[in-house]
Amino acid sequence: MKAIILFIFLSSWLLAQSIDKKIIIGGVEVLKGTTVTINIELPKLYNTPTQLPVRVIRGKEDGPTVFISAAIHGDELNGIEIIRRFRTLPILKNLKGTIILVPIVNIYGVMNLSRYLPDRRDLNRNFPGTKKGSLASRIANIFFKEIVKKSNLGIDLHTASIHKSNLPQIRTNIDNPYVLRLAKAFEAPVILHSELRDGSLRAVAEEHGVPILLYEAGEALRFDEQSIRIGVKGIVNVLQENGMISNISNRNSKKFPVIVRNSAWLRSTESGIIRTIKSLGDTVKKGDIIAYINEPLDDSVYEILAPYAGIIIGKSEMPLIQEGDAVFHIANFKKLKIANKKIGYFCEDAIEDCEFIDFNDKEAIE
Amino acid sequence: MPSSNFILGGVEIPRGVNVTVNINLPKLYNTPTQLPVRVIRGRRAGPTIFVSAAIHGDELNGIEIIRRFRKLNILKKIKGTIILVPIVNVYGIMTLSRYLPDRRDLNRSFPGSSKGSLAGRVAKIFFDEIVKKCDLGIDLHTAAIHKSNLPQVRTNTDNEYTFRLAKAFGAPVVLHSELRDGSLRAVAQEEGVPILLYEAGEALRFDETSIRIGVQGLVNVLRENAMLPKIVRKTARKTPIITKSSKWIRATESGMLRTIKALGDTVEKDEIIAFIDEPLDSDCFEILSPFDGVIIGKSEIPLVQEGDAIFHIAKFGNLEVAEGKIEHFNENMIEQSEFHELNNEDIIE
Numbered sequence: 001m002k003a004i005i006l007f008i009f010l011s012s013w014l015l016a017q018s019i020d021k022k023i024i025i026g027g028v029e030v031l032k033g034t035t036v037t038i039n040i041e042l043p044k045l046y047n048t049p050t051q052l053p054v055r056v057i058r059g060k061e062d063g064p065t066v067f068i069s070a071a072i073h074g075d076e077l078n079g080i081e082i083i084r085r086f087r088t089l090p091i092l093k094n095l096k097g098t099i100i101l102v103p104i105v106n107i108y109g110v111m112n113l114s115r116y117l118p119d120r121r122d123l124n125r126n127f128p129g130t131k132k133g134s135l136a137s138r139i140a141n142i143f144f145k146e147i148v149k150k151s152n153l154g155i156d157l158h159t160a161s162i163h164k165s166n167l168p169q170i171r172t173n174i175d176n177p178y179v180l181r182l183a184k185a186f187e188a189p190v191i192l193h194s195e196l197r198d199g200s201l202r203a204v205a206e207e208h209g210v211p212i213l214l215y216e217a218g219e220a221l222r223f224d225e226q227s228i229r230i231g232v233k234g235i236v237n238v239l240q241e242n243g244m245i246s247n248i249s250n251r252n253s254k255k256f257p258v259i260v261r262n263s264a265w266l267r268s269t270e271s272g273i274i275r276t277i278k279s280l281g282d283t284v285k286k287g288d289i290i291a292y293i294n295e296p297l298d299d300s301v302y303e304i305l306a307p308y309a310g311i312i313i314g315k316s317e318m319p320l321i322q323e324g325d326a327v328f329h330i331a332n333f334k335k336l337k338i339a340n341k342k343i344g345y346f347c348e349d350a351i352e353d354c355e356f357i358d359f360n361d362k363e364a365i366e
Numbered sequence: 367m368p369s370s371n372f373i374l375g376g377v378e379i380p381r382g383v384n385v386t387v388n389i390n391l392p393k394l395y396n397t398p399t400q401l402p403v404r405v406i407r408g409r410r411a412g413p414t415i416f417v418s419a420a421i422h423g424d425e426l427n428g429i430e431i432i433r434r435f436r437k438l439n440i441l442k443k444i445k446g447t448i449i450l451v452p453i454v455n456v457y458g459i460m461t462l463s464r465y466l467p468d469r470r471d472l473n474r475s476f477p478g479s480s481k482g483s484l485a486g487r488v489a490k491i492f493f494d495e496i497v498k499k500c501d502l503g504i505d506l507h508t509a510a511i512h513k514s515n516l517p518q519v520r521t522n523t524d525n526e527y528t529f530r531l532a533k534a535f536g537a538p539v540v541l542h543s544e545l546r547d548g549s550l551r552a553v554a555q556e557e558g559v560p561i562l563l564y565e566a567g568e569a570l571r572f573d574e575t576s577i578r579i580g581v582q583g584l585v586n587v588l589r590e591n592a593m594l595p596k597i598v599r600k601t602a603r604k605t606p607i608i609t610k611s612s613k614w615i616r617a618t619e620s621g622m623l624r625t626i627k628a629l630g631d632t633v634e635k636d637e638i639i640a641f642i643d644e645p646l647d648s649d650c651f652e653i654l655s656p657f658d659g660v661i662i663g664k665s666e667i668p669l670v671q672e673g674d675a676i677f678h679i680a681k682f683g684n685l686e687v688a689e690g691k692i693e694h695f696n697e698n699m700i701e702q703s704e705f706h707e708l709n710n711e712d713i714i715e
Contacts, residue, residue, distance in 0.1 A: 037646050053646050077668050080622055080645050087646075103645035113669065163570065221512065223624065223668040273429055275572065279715035292712070296429050296452035297386050297402050297436075319426050319572045320462065363641070366628035 023065070023098055025056055025146055030098070033060040040146055043138055045108055045118065054147065055087060055101040063097025063244050067147050068235060070102070070157040072124050072201060074109015074116070075220040079157025081365075082231035091236065097244045100147055106139070113221060115161060125197070127204035148205050153182070153242065155235060156201055159218045159227070163318040164326070167280040167311070167343075168217035168230045172202075174259060179211045184257060185241035186234035188215065189281070189346035190313055190331060191259045213238065219317060225365045226347060258342050260333055263313065265326040268293065270302045274321040278328070281343045282312045283336040291327055308332055311339050372414075372447060374405055375495060379447075382409040389495055392487055394457055394467065403496065404436060404450040412446025412593050413501040417584060418492075419451070421473050421505065421550060423458015423465070424569040428506025430714075431580035437707055440585065446593050449496055455488070462570060464510065474546070476553040497554050502531075504587060505550055506580060508567040512667040513675070516629040516660075517566035517579045517695075523608065528560045533605055534590035535562065535583035538630070538695035539662055539680060542610045562587065568666060574714045575696060581708060597704075607660060607691050609682055614663070614675040617642060619651045623670040627677065630692045631661045632685040639677055642670060657681055660688050 023030045026040040035058070039051040068086070070079025083103040092099070104110050106123050116122055121136035129140025148154060160166040170183040171194035183191045194214070196203035202212040215234060217227030239245045268274070272293040284290055284306040291304040304327060314329025321327065333339050372379045375389040384407070388400040417435070419428025432452040441448070453459055455472050465471055470485035478489025497503060509515040519532040520543035532540045543563070545552035551561040564583060566576030588594040617623070621642045633639055633655040640653040653676060663678025670676065682688045703709050 055646050077622075081624070081668070084622070084643055084645060088648075101646070110669065113667075221667050221669075273426075273433075275430070275712070275714050277712040277715055282715075289712075294433060296433060297404050297450070299437075318462075318570050319430070320459065320570075363624070363626040363638075365624050366626055366631075 023056070023058060023150065025054060025100065025150065030056045030058045032058055034058055040142060042107065042142065043135060045111070050107055052102065052105070052107060052142065056098065057087070057092055057095060057101070058098045059095030059244075061096040063095070064152040064242060065098040065100065065150060066153045066155065066239070066242070066244065067100040067102065067151045068155045068157065069105050069143075069147070069201075071104040071106055071110055072156065073122070073158065073161070073220075074106040074112065074114050075162055076115070076157075076159040077221065078159050078218045078224060078227050078231065079215075080104060081223055081228050082157055082235070085228065085232045086235050089236070091245050095245055099239075099244075100151065102143070102147060105143055115220070124201055125199040127199055127201050144204070148201070148210055149208060151210055154201070154205055154210055154212045155238065156212055156214050157231060158214060158216045159220050159222075160216065160314055162220045164314060164316050165219035165224075165280060166216045166329070167313045168215070168227050168346075169313055170234075170257075171214040171216055172212070173206070174261070176211060179213060182238050182241055183213055185237045186213065186215070187237055187255055187257065187346065188217070188230055188234055189257055189343045190311065191257050192263055192313070192331060193259075193261045223365045228365070230346070255346060256342070257346065258311065258331070258333060258339055260311075260331040262332040263310070263329060264307075264332075265314070266290075266304065266307065266328045266330060268304065268321045268323055268325045268327050271322045272302070273319055274316070274327065275319065276315055276327065278312050278315070280312055280315060281347060283310070283339050284312065284330065285309050285336065293321060304328075306330060309334050309336060311343065372405075372407060372499075374403065374449070374499070379405050379407050381407050383407050389491060391456060391491065392484060394460070399456055401451065401454070401456060401491065406436070406441055406444060406448045406450070408444035408446055408593075410445045412444070413591060414447040414449065414499055415502040415504065415588075415591070415593070416449040416451060416496050416500045417504045417506065418454050418496075418550075419506040420453040420455055420459060422471070422507065422510075422569075423455040423461065423463050424511055425464070425506075425508040426570060427508050427567045427573060427576050427580065428564075429453060430572055430577050431506055431584070434577065434581045434708060434711060435584050438585070438705055439707065440594060440705070443595055444588070444593055448588075448593075449500065451492070451496060454492055464569070473550055474548040476548055476550050493553070497550070497559055498557060500559050502591065503550070503554055503559055503561045504584060505561055505563050507563060507565045508569050508571075508576070509565065509663055511569045513663060513665055514568035514573075514629060515565045515678070516662045517564070517576050518662055519583070519606075520563040520565055521561070522555070523610065525560065528562060531587050531590055532562055533608075534586045535564065536586050536695065537564065537566070537579055537583055537606060538692050539607045539609065539660065541612055541662070541680060572714045577714070578703070578708070579695070582703065604691065604694050606695065607680065607682055607688055609680040612659075612662065612678060612680040613656070615639070615653060615656065615677045615679060617653065617670045617672055617674045617676055620671045621651070623665065623668050623676065625664055625676065627661050627664070629661055629664055630696065632659070632682075632688050632692075633661060633679065634658055634685065653677075655679060658683055658685055660692065
């Protein structure tokens with residue numbers, strides 16, 4: 001099975017390479033060695049013209065085409081800043097192949113600080129979309145046809161949903177050796193095997209032979225410096241691993257993230273005011289108290305316990321909770337000592353000096 | 367006011383009793399709604415003060431401040447009466463909103479009326495049942511949605527009594543603040559009930575430092591107000607940063623916002639405090655500090671529109687002194703508290 005997937009991927013990749021292909025996006029041809037911004041027309045928001053801004057960076061030499069997208073959910077913003085920092089890196093001058101940057105896919109959602117489109121649909125459940133469908137479906141169709149289908153690989157940047165935050169992590173199909181190799185190269189502290197969701201970009205792109213790495217880091221409607229730094233560096237690492245930029249970093253010091261197959265969102269058994277006492281990246285033993293639920297004037301306290309040993313990779317940031325709400329996302333991982341060491345290593349390293357000067361002179365977001 | 371008969375929500379509360387009273391509010395459609403109030407009445411006579419939180423339904427730190435405060439053993443020694451109202455805007459909490467279901471701001475609807483809007487009716491009940499029976503009030507707030515505040519007490523610094531209590535609170539900053547029409551503070555003051563406003567942290571979030579400073583601040587004010595026994599200090603108490611003038615700096619452009627200063631940072635005039643970017647454009651607009659001061663409030667959301675408030679800066683000339691004070695007040699708080707009950711609390715992460 002793995003071999004077949006690899007074969008299909010390799011053959012499609014080779015096919016793409018064999019033709020000195022034209023790259024045309026939004027009706028604009030992008031020549032080798034040029035960088036252009038293209039605005040693709042989208043349905044108007046009532047009477048306000050709306051466009052999808054796309055940056056295409058095409059190297060002088062041939063190579064794969066990779067898209068990097070952010071804010072498919074309009075309130076997931078870290079990726080916008082990741083792309084802004086990434087696109088200014090001087091190493092992109094020696095790019096082999098093409099990078100398509102789409103910093104805000106859900107333009108409408110960003111305007112409303114909302115995950116959704118104005119028709120209340122989730123863009124990431126509407127792929128591949130149709131020309132004659134709902135607004136969400138039309139946008140999905142444009143993005144899919146203009147960007148995704150022209151690429152060999154995609155990196156889609158997300159954060160946790162509203163009032164939640166994620167430890168930087170890559171979600172992908174770890175049974176595909178090619179994407180697992182790239183996922184490891186990204187060097188986020190955690191890789192989480194993740195099943196496909198119907199209508200999601202990842203599911204539909206993969207059906208069309210375009211594997212997707214999903215980077216999930218930080219909180220909705222917030223910037224997080226660490227998530228942004230790991231993200232920028234991660235994209236560079238993946239491009240290096242994919243042979244698109246030369247290895248300027250010392251790949252001998254390769255780090256191996258925690259790889260997890262199982263995880264679950266722990267849900268609240270009570271409604272009330274919640275105090276979470278564990279943070280992202282903490283390891284927990286089975287039975288550890290991780291949160292309390294209180295009533296404001298009542299002395300009864302409900303304890304929320306970790307159901308198994310693992311790592312906190314997602315958490316709720318809001319002190320109000322209702323029965324059934326997700327509180328902590330715990331990755332099932334038994335070797336807590338190793339986990340502690342790895343997560344400390346990855347997270348500290350990201351905030352400290354990075355080998356690219358271009359990353360270090362940035363003002364840290366407070 | 368401090369008579370021996372104390373009646374709240376139709377319930378008489380004798381001295382030396384600690385009781386929860388539920389006051390009926392207008393139903394939320396068909397769901398019965400009540401205002402839960404805890405009254406702690408000391409054996410000995412003394413002033414009556416209320417502590418309220420979540421007048422804005424999304425400002426939550428005060429709920430946790432009251433929860434920790436009411437468990438302190440020291441309250442057994444109280445002289446007078448404390449009325450705790452952890453959630454004034456019960457409706458707003460349900461919808462994670464600052465406002466009431468009629469879209470009104472409760473804190474602009476005082477003193478209210480029994481025949482007015484929903485906000486007016488709730489204001490009236492709170493004002494008549496609680497505020498009017500008190501000699502002093504402490505109202506707990508956070509910044510508005512997507513903003514956060516450095517712990518600060520806002521009050522009328524020209525009133526010697528409230529200024530003394532504000533300093534005693536022990537928050538890093540005391541900010542002189544004008545009254546707003548229809549606010550609890552304005553209307554209570556007209557009725558002779560001075561109010562200290564504690565502003566700390568972010569809407570819809572808990573912040574451990576803000577909570578700790580708040581709990582200790584309530585105790586400090588009660589001591590200063592002779593409701594709890596004073597403690598003998600080895601060293602003189604540090605005074606907080608006291609400022610008469612502050613300003614919200616507003617965005618001159620729309621776009622993506624990168625704030626590069628944190629709460630409590632000192633800034634010089636013309637220092638860069640934020641950048642506004644376009645996702646695919648190399649233009650970058652700088653936001654500069656208009657004067658020397660301390661950052662006491664900031665926006666937490668990276669999206670900004672022209673006119674949006676980004677940083678709240680308190681004017682303060684001597685930045686070195688300011689830095690020392692901020693450090694002193696923040697460090698003291700996360701370290702050991704004098705109350706073992708507070709040290710036993712797990713830190714909120």
